Amino acid sequence: MPGRPPAAEGRGEVAAPARPGVGAGADPEGAGPTAEARARRQGRRRQVTVAAVFLAPAVVLLAVWVAWPVVFTVWRSFYDAGGGDFVGLEKYRQMLEGDATRRAIANNAVWVVVAPTLATGIGLVFAVLTERIRFGTAFKVVVFMPMAISFLAAGVIFRFVYEGDPDRGLANALLSGVVEVFEPPGPYPGARPSVPGALTGDGDSGFVTAEAYRPPATVRLGLVAIAPDLVPADAEPAAVPPPPPPGAVGGTVWLDFTRGAAGERGAIDPTEVGLAGVRVEALDATGDVVGADTTDEAGRFVVSGADDGPVRLRLAASTFRPPWGGFTWLGPSLVTPAVIGSFLWIWAGFAMVVIAAGLSAIPRETLEAARVDGANEWQVLRRVTVPLLWPVLLVVAVTLVINVLKIFDLVLVVPPGSVQDDATVVALEMWRVSFGGARDQGLGSALGVLLFVLVIPAMAFNIRRFRSEQQ
Numbered sequence: 001m002p003g004r005p006p007a008a009e010g011r012g013e014v015a016a017p018a019r020p021g022v023g024a025g026a027d028p029e030g031a032g033p034t035a036e037a038r039a040r041r042q043g044r045r046r047q048v049t050v051a052a053v054f055l056a057p058a059v060v061l062l063a064v065w066v067a068w069p070v071v072f073t074v075w076r077s078f079y080d081a082g083g084g085d086f087v088g089l090e091k092y093r094q095m096l097e098g099d100a101t102r103r104a105i106a107n108n109a110v111w112v113v114v115a116p117t118l119a120t121g122i123g124l125v126f127a128v129l130t131e132r133i134r135f136g137t138a139f140k141v142v143v144f145m146p147m148a149i150s151f152l153a154a155g156v157i158f159r160f161v162y163e164g165d166p167d168r169g170l171a172n173a174l175l176s177g178v179v180e181v182f183e184p185p186g187p188y189p190g191a192r193p194s195v196p197g198a199l200t201g202d203g204d205s206g207f208v209t210a211e212a213y214r215p216p217a218t219v220r221l222g223l224v225a226i227a228p229d230l231v232p233a234d235a236e237p238a239a240v241p242p243p244p245p246p247g248a249v250g251g252t253v254w255l256d257f258t259r260g261a262a263g264e265r266g267a268i269d270p271t272e273v274g275l276a277g278v279r280v281e282a283l284d285a286t287g288d289v290v291g292a293d294t295t296d297e298a299g300r301f302v303v304s305g306a307d308d309g310p311v312r313l314r315l316a317a318s319t320f321r322p323p324w325g326g327f328t329w330l331g332p333s334l335v336t337p338a339v340i341g342s343f344l345w346i347w348a349g350f351a352m353v354v355i356a357a358g359l360s361a362i363p364r365e366t367l368e369a370a371r372v373d374g375a376n377e378w379q380v381l382r383r384v385t386v387p388l389l390w391p392v393l394l395v396v397a398v399t400l401v402i403n404v405l406k407i408f409d410l411v412l413v414v415p416p417g418s419v420q421d422d423a424t425v426v427a428l429e430m431w432r433v434s435f436g437g438a439r440d441q442g443l444g445s446a447l448g449v450l451l452f453v454l455v456i457p458a459m460a461f462n463i464r465r466f467r468s469e470q471q
Helices: 035-076 090-097 099-130 136-148 151-161 170-182 335-360 364-372 377-405 409-413 417-423 426-435 441-470
Strands: 199-202 206-209 217-224 249-255 279-283 289-294 300-303 312-315
Touching (some): 035 441, 090 099, 099 136, 099 417, 136 335, 151 170, 151 335, 151 409, 217 312, 249 312, 279 300, 289 300, 335 377, 364 377, 409 417, 426 441
Parallel strands (some): 217 249
Antiparallel strands (some): 199 206, 206 312, 249 300, 279 312
């Protein structure tokens, strides 16, 4: 019959209309969800409850230690130093107009450009080298070990490393060994003539006799102000040499000093010793060197080549050259590079380990194929290894940028108080303003907001990269 459902047409039965509210997972009597559906819902509720219980401590800690401090810092930056009066954007204006803030931002810019680049580059070199040396694992442990030291302890260590005296500071001690190869110190730095007026000049240019001598002649040149440890152990009693031959000038250079002030100045006393190793030069009327000699253990010398003309004698400046004094690493001009050096000592190991992990994931066949095609090791590194490691290098660099923007400990500990103004960064300036002499927590909060804004781009870049890699 028209209008009869097909299923009922063959059986002679009329299909019952569907009841509202009755379907899959529902009781056919219309009583509601089945026991299976209720069990599923209860299971989901239980999972949500368990997850909430486990996440609640973390959420509370994040709210207390992260969210609320951020909100409070922003709110506090709109108030004065005491926190009682609302000043709006006054602290931000004061922050941007202050010389200390500008210097801190400039130093942070130097840090961001230099420190991550060098740390990543050094880490790459170390990671490549550790694959080719025999004790690569031990080398990695040694390089990574500074990461186990607190920044405060590392700052104290480098405070001693950068000592100006080469006898105490490691940096200048290493450099002095190189410098003294080309300019060795003189045997008697700081010495001066014992008889005022007998010698003119100073230790920087050498001492020249005030009187000219016509060969043959004998000259006595006494020196004082020589430390006892600089007098040679094999020094002999000072002695006047025999008369020099024609055309020569001889004499003695000695330590004109007798204990107890019993000796006569300008005269060789029995207990006085000669000074060995002094270079004596003969100068003609035009100032040119016409002869030279070096004193022996008794301080004697004979300078030939003077002919018949009068000559003056000069004690060469090399005799009085002081030891190399070293660089002033913690002075105003070098303090920021010096602190960056301590940062590299710590973080180069981190960069090496991360890059080495990425390097181990590169297929060896790719590198071997490049070598088979004729590429040398430098070309393999530049054209194959670095492009394949580029994502890892980028992650390391961005991570170091974030750490550099927050750098505080090293800049606080390494520079002396007299140069902290020259080495200051935003984080240190925030601490000094908030808890130092000014105690302006409104300005300190504004600096904290500035630091937060500076870190956001690097963090956002990292998050975007992580999400793209997961997708």
